[in-house]
Amino acid sequence: MDIILTNYFETGAVILFGVGFATLMLHRNLIKKIIGMNIMDTAIFLFFIAKGYIKGKDAPIIINSFNGVDTYINPIPSALMLTGIVVAVTTTAFALALTIKLYNHYQTVDLEVILRMRGENND
Amino acid sequence: MRKISASLITIILISILLIGVSDLPEFGKENNPSNNILSKTYIENTSKETGAANIVTGIILDYRALDTLMEATVLFSGVTVIILLFKV
Amino acid sequence: MNKDIILKEVGKIIIPLVQLFGIYVIINGHLSPGGGFSGGTVLGTSLIIMHLIYGEDFVKNIYSRKKLLIGISSSLIFYTIIKGYSFLSYELELPHPPLGKLGSILSAGFILPLNIAVGIVVACVFYIIFSIFIKDEV
Numbered sequence: 001m002d003i004i005l006t007n008y009f010e011t012g013a014v015i016l017f018g019v020g021f022a023t024l025m026l027h028r029n030l031i032k033k034i035i036g037m038n039i040m041d042t043a044i045f046l047f048f049i050a051k052g053y054i055k056g057k058d059a060p061i062i063i064n065s066f067n068g069v070d071t072y073i074n075p076i077p078s079a080l081m082l083t084g085i086v087v088a089v090t091t092t093a094f095a096l097a098l099t100i101k102l103y104n105h106y107q108t109v110d111l112e113v114i115l116r117m118r119g120e121n122n123d
Numbered sequence: 124m125r126k127i128s129a130s131l132i133t134i135i136l137i138s139i140l141l142i143g144v145s146d147l148p149e150f151g152k153e154n155n156p157s158n159n160i161l162s163k164t165y166i167e168n169t170s171k172e173t174g175a176a177n178i179v180t181g182i183i184l185d186y187r188a189l190d191t192l193m194e195a196t197v198l199f200s201g202v203t204v205i206i207l208l209f210k211v
Numbered sequence: 212m213n214k215d216i217i218l219k220e221v222g223k224i225i226i227p228l229v230q231l232f233g234i235y236v237i238i239n240g241h242l243s244p245g246g247g248f249s250g251g252t253v254l255g256t257s258l259i260i261m262h263l264i265y266g267e268d269f270v271k272n273i274y275s276r277k278k279l280l281i282g283i284s285s286s287l288i289f290y291t292i293i294k295g296y297s298f299l300s301y302e303l304e305l306p307h308p309p310l311g312k313l314g315s316i317l318s319a320g321f322i323l324p325l326n327i328a329v330g331i332v333v334a335c336v337f338y339i340i341f342s343i344f345i346k347d348e349v
Contacts, residue, residue, distance in 0.1 A: 001145060003144065003145045003146075003147060003149070004141060004144055005150070006146065006149065006150065007147060007150045008150070009150065010144050010147060010150070011141070011144060014137060014140045014141055014144055015137065017137075017140070018133050018134075018137040018140075021136065021193055022129065022130065022131050022133045025129040025132070025133070026126060026129050026130075042192060050150070052157070053150070053151050054151055054152075054153055054155075054158065055151040055152070055153075057243075058344075059179050059201060060166065060177075060178040060179060061176060061244065062176045062177075062178070062313070063176075063177065066170060069163050069166055069167050072166050072178070072254065074157065074158050074162045075162065075165060075166065075178045075179050076161065076162055076165065076182070078179050079179050079182040079183045079187070082179075082183060082194075082248065083191070083193075083194045085191055086194050086197065086198060086248065087194070087197055090197055090198060090201035093201060093205065093340055094201060094204060094205065097204075097205050097209070097342070097344070098208070099209050100344065100347070101208060102210075104347070106155055109140050142282060153303050170313060172248075173310075173319055173322065174241075174310035174311060174313060174318045174319035174320060174322075175241040175322055176241060176242045176243075176321045177240070177241050177242060177243065177244065177246070179244075180240050180241045180248075180322065181241070181245050181319075181322070183246075184240075184246075184247075184321075184322050184325050184326065185243075185320075185321075185322060188264075188294050188297075188325065188338055189294070191247075191325075191329065192290060192291065192294060195287055195328075195329060195332050196287070197288060198332060198333065198336050199283060199284075199287055199332065199336070200327065201336070201340075202283070202295075202339055202340065205339075205340060205343060206339075206343065207330060209347075209348060209349045210342055210349050211348065211349075
């Protein structure tokens with residue numbers, strides 16, 4: 001139970017995931033839903049990159065000479081999440097492009113109004 | 124009605140995930156299961172075999188360069204889809 | 212009096228410095244934090260600033276749409292050919308560039324050309340997406 005109070009990064013990442021999920025479900029505007037999805041992605045990156053830290057060691061860059069195996073943190077989670085960040089940016093760009101096309105066709109960005117217009121028009 | 128059920132689902136989801144967080148090992152200890160022999164092999168052999176001083180760049184551009192190729196392909200396909208979507 | 216004169220004069224000084232910083236972050240990718248992705252973002256931001264200050268026709272004369280798409284495609288093909296050569300050259304004992312001294316720029320084999328290719332891809336992608344969104348057609 002006190003692991004939740006001492007592991008700041010993992011608890012903060014889970015709470016941020018919950019905040020993003022609530023933003024995704026509670027708002028009616030499409031742009032706010034896209035912002036919520038981006039917040040959820042950022043929470044997952046924070047959770048994974050924080051697994052690589054070791055207390056008292058420094059960043060994995062060799063400055064003047066190699067100091068030994070035991071003086072650097074784990075470099076693998078940072079290297080793996082670099083690909084994930086780029087994929088999240090591409091997904092957000094694609095979602096925003098679809099929102100622009102929806103706005104050009106229906107003249108609104110409100111999800112309930114769009115569903116009602118599609119329902120009575122049977123588009 | 125909708126707001127109450129949405130908040131309830133979020134609170135249930137966060138509590139299930141927090142039960143999972145309470146089983147994690149302590150943050151930043153040296154003998155965590157995630158600092159195993161793989162990371163020690165990467166730290167030890169990167170500067171000898173690749174010649175890069177930045178270990179993360181040596182991993183993503185020499186040992187795992189195919190992942191970076193797939194990521195550049197995702198960027199390229201994203202631009203193609205956006206151009207295709209906006210053509211008249 | 213022209214209303215944008217402060218922006219244009221400040222932009223003449225700042226935009227070359229931003230591009231120089233972007234090229235520095237890309238080239239020193241194997242010696243300090245940075246690399247292809249973050250340096251490519253800085254270069255793409257400099258193109259976006261140029262579009263916002265000087266208008267669309269100024270950037271279209273220098274970096275047209277066709278040149279940017281040729282830049283993306285040829286960088287991706289260049290990356291593929293070099294990675295394929297490096298992947299297959301361990302068994303057949305083909306020559307590869309020397310490793311060099313730890314800490315100098317021209318070192319580490321194939322890492323420097325691959326960084327430059329990734330940086331060009333990211334910078335061109337950022338500017339193309341921005342220029343499509345700000346005017347509602349291709």
